[in-house]
Amino acid sequence: MTGGDKSLSPIHFINLGMSKEHVTKAIDQLSIRRMVVFTSPQLRSEAESYCTELAEKGVEVMEIIDVDPFQPDSLGNLMRSMLRTYDKYDPDGRTEIISGLTGGTNLMAISLGIVSMLKRMHCHYVVSPPDDRVIEIDIFERLAGCYTIEEMMEGLKGSLR
Numbered sequence: 001m002t003g004g005d006k007s008l009s010p011i012h013f014i015n016l017g018m019s020k021e022h023v024t025k026a027i028d029q030l031s032i033r034r035m036v037v038f039t040s041p042q043l044r045s046e047a048e049s050y051c052t053e054l055a056e057k058g059v060e061v062m063e064i065i066d067v068d069p070f071q072p073d074s075l076g077n078l079m080r081s082m083l084r085t086y087d088k089y090d091p092d093g094r095t096e097i098i099s100g101l102t103g104g105t106n107l108m109a110i111s112l113g114i115v116s117m118l119k120r121m122h123c124h125y126v127v128s129p130p131d132d133r134v135i136e137i138d139i140f141e142r143l144a145g146c147y148t149i150e151e152m153m154e155g156l157k158g159s160l161r
Contacts, residue, residue: 026134039064
């Protein structure tokens with residue numbers, strides 16, 4: 001996972017819910033050094049404590065952003081927040097931003113997945129034990145190269161491997 005501004009490590013967008021193990025696994029396996037955290041207001045205090053621990057281990061948590069995944073309009077609000085955050089951290093298109101799709105609620109993961117496709121972001125996902133590993137996901141980058149819904153559907157059926 002390279003590209004963007006070579007002088008800085010990539011920024012990882014991380015959804016954070018109650019479980020922190022997947023974030024720790026991704027940090028260790030991918031050598032994450034910079035991240036932006038999306039969490040619910042209800043878990044903000046817990047997220048801040050965890051991010052303080054990460055900072056002591058050399059991980060720069062650039063920002064913790066409250067997103068409320070429990071409202072009728074949550075999906076749209078989550079995507080808007082994530083897109084605004086992406087534009088904030090990559091205003092000139094030179095910063096590599098990678099998304100972690102494991103944590104948070106299902107709606108948070110769906111939102112970050114859609115934003116990943118719109119912005120051609122590389123993604124990762126932590127597989128739970130017994131496999132206990134990080135897998136890299138590039139399908140959103142490839143789908144973003146399609147010009148029509150038909151191309152996307154055909155690509156998903158087999159030609160985007």
